[in-house]
Amino acid sequence: MSTPPPRCNACQVNRVAWTKPRVDFCYDCLPGGPFPAPACRKCGSTDYFSQGQCGVCHPGAPMHPGSCRGCLAWGVYRAHNWHCWSCRWWQGHYPLGQCLYCGRTTRVGDSGACRLCLEQGRRLKEPDRAVDLGEANRFGQQLYLANLHAVRRGRRADWIASRRRRAQPPPVRFAPVRWRQLMLFRMPPNQAALKHRAATTDTEMFRFCDGVLRDHAAQHGWSRKQINDTARSLKLVQALQTTPGAKINASDVLELPSLGGTAASTMEILDAAGLLTDDRTTAIHRYFAAHVTALPPVMRAQVSTWFEVMLAGSKNKPRRMPRHPQTVHLHILGMAPIWQAWADRGIQSLAEISREDVATELPPPGANRCFAEQGLRGLFDILKARKQVFTNPARGLAATHSTRTIPMPLDTEMIREALNSDDPASALAVALVAFHALTGPQVQALALTDIQDGRLTIGNRSIPLAGPVRTRLAAYLDHRARTWPATINPHLFINRRTGPRTNRVGRGFPWTKLGVAPQALREDRILQEIHATGGDVRRICDLFGLTVAGAMRYATGLEPPEPTSRPASSSPTDDET
Known part of the structure; x- marks a missing residue:
């Protein structure tokens, strides 16, 4: 051109x-x-x-006039970027790929064919028979003039569509097989053959998942492009199966992005259909396995017992509540060097550990020593309760307190720039923390129903929203309604990933692109308040929901008031005498 x-x-x-x-x-x-x-x-x-x-x-x-870049039809113009009306729609609903029938790199539909190959198959379709795209495009395609395919609109089109919906067959029922074909070894799939197999295979399992997909998409307000991408991914993941008709492993779904599919939406549909087997390994399990591989078998089994009880808890006496994975991660961080040092000395079991062994291997005072002491106490408590060790060598050790940091104020210009961000979600999140000192997890978990009549409810606290916060809240709610009009997500903050779902945003949203941490903003707000009140700890506790010990951390950095002394020339009054 x-x-x-x-x-x-x-x-x-x-x-x-x-x-x-x-x-x-x-x-x-x-x-x-x-x-x-x-x-x-x-x-x-x-x-x-x-x-x-x-x-x-x-x-x-x-x-x-020229040829369409998508279907090669004649009669398109530069003003429309050399695309006909149908190909302009395809641009927003189908991804780029290689057509399985003509080999062109263009927009490819659910069947793995471009629009030109689909029109050729429809033109040569025999009555009462399915379209055979391979045979129809075997000897080439017949070109045509652009924008001549009729598009039904109006009341009659709606009436025809309603009749088709009423004439649809009943929902497909599907029961997965209970057996699985074992694999001798696994080879990387041939992508071209896999895509061709996915495009030409129509299974009962896919028809069942497709019905679940349509209902789920209508309920959650998915776009047409997301529906098409998920349907294509469902075909791909079923083509990857070694046992057709069995439940699909989550590890197989995670391979879809390398094949041009989408993993998150596909996993959501399979879970809703009851066809997902979650065989994923969590981050804490991978971290634990990396630190116990080199340990002796007996010691590794003992440490594994502690790990399982920490994550899942115990209903047997002594009962124990499950701990957060981050807590377990910190305990492993502190204890892993100690385990390895004992193993290097030839110790095979934790039952051989004495109090001197524990005291010798403890790290210098600091955060790691604090994590190690807490972890060792819990480790030997659990093993002794299960009679895997005779005594608790960590009992009675003096606790090492972690080093306390002094809160420091932030640059006011940086906070002002973040408050005036062009992104409505970023501006609102910064305003909530900068004015009302919310924590990052509290901002992440806020629901739409937590804000009513200009007041924010968090637990037992009812916070009147400041004027700048209300302004940014109104701007963000307008942006939310325009961007995700059909979302049913109950959380206040949503993004592109959580808009068509019901889960909350990640911990980094929207702080990663702002370059400021919510904890630093919260500390700056509390420091400003404690300076304004002259160190009133009770007011800080009531205003921000802190404990007395937490509020004292901010009060210790407050400069003491200067002492007032009586001038030397003044003389006592009669009342003072």
């Missing part, structure tokens, strides 16, 4: 009269003019454009 000629230097409306030889003015603005423009040298039209041609014959004119 030729590039349009430049505009006239004088009027900046018409195109230049000639580019070869170069003329920088149109015929109306030529020096000594205006001059009448000649007729088109190709068709004789008087609608002159440039280079002796009219607006239809010149290859750079906006009304010069």
Whole structure:
């Protein structure tokens, strides 16, 4: 496609009269003019454009017809980016890929075929028989004129669509097989063969999942593109199965992004259909396995017992509540070097550990020593309760307190810049923390129903929202309604990933792109309040929900007031005597 000629230097409306030889003015603005423009040298039209041609014959004119970049149909224009109406719709609903039938790199539909191959198959379709795309495109395609395929609109189209919905067959029922084919070894799949198999195979399992997909998408307000991507991914993951008809492993779904599919939405649909087997390994399990691989078998089994009780808890006496994975992670961080040091000394079981062994291997005072002491106490408590060790060598050790940090104020200009962010979600999140000192998890878990009549409810606290917070809240709610009008997510903050779902945003939203941590903003707000109140700890506790010990951390950094002394020249009054 030729590039349009430049505009006239004088009027900046018409195109230049000639580019070869170069003329920088149109015929109306030529020096000594205006001059009448000649007729088109190709068709004789008087609608002159440039280079002796009219607006239809010149290859750079906006009304010069060309071929569609998607389906190669003739009769599209530069103003529409050389796409027909149907291919413009395909651009927003289907991804780029290689057509399985003609080999072109273009927008590919659910069947793995481009729009040109689909139209060729429909043209050669026999009555009462399915479309055979491979046979229809075996000897090439018949091109056509653009924008001639009728699109049904209006009341009659709605009536026809309602009749088709009523005439649909009943929902497909599917029961997965209970057996599995074991694999000798696993080879990376041939992507071309896999996509062809997914496009040409129609299974009962997919028809069942497709019905679940349509219902789930209508309930959660999914876009058409997300529905098509998920349907294509369901076909791909079923083509990956070694046991057709069995439940699908989550580890197989995680391979979809490398094949051009989507993992999160596919896993959500399979879970809703009851066909997902979650065989994923969590981060804490991978971290634990990396630190116990080199330990002796007996010690590894003992540490594994502690790990299982910490994560799942125990209903047997002594009962124990499950701990947060982050707590377990910190305990492993403190104890892993100690385990390895004992194993290097030839110790095979934790029953051989004495109090001197524990005291010798403890790290220097600091955070790691605190984590190690807490972890060792819990480790030997659990093993002794299960009679795997005789005594608790960590009992009675002096507790090492972690080093306390001193809160420091932030740069006011940085906070002001974050408050005036162009992103409504970022501006609201910063305002909630900067004015009301919310924590990061509290902002992450806020629900729409937590804000009523200008008041924010968090637990037993009812917080009147400040004026700047209300302004940013209104702007964000308008943005939320425009961007995700059909979402049913109950949380206040949503993004592109959580909009079509019901889960909360991640911990890094929207702080990662702001470059400021919510904890630093919260500390700055509490410092400002404690300076304004002169160190009133009770007020800080009531206002921000802190404990007395937590509030004292901020009060210790407050400068003591200067002592007032009586001037030397003053003399006591009669009342003072």
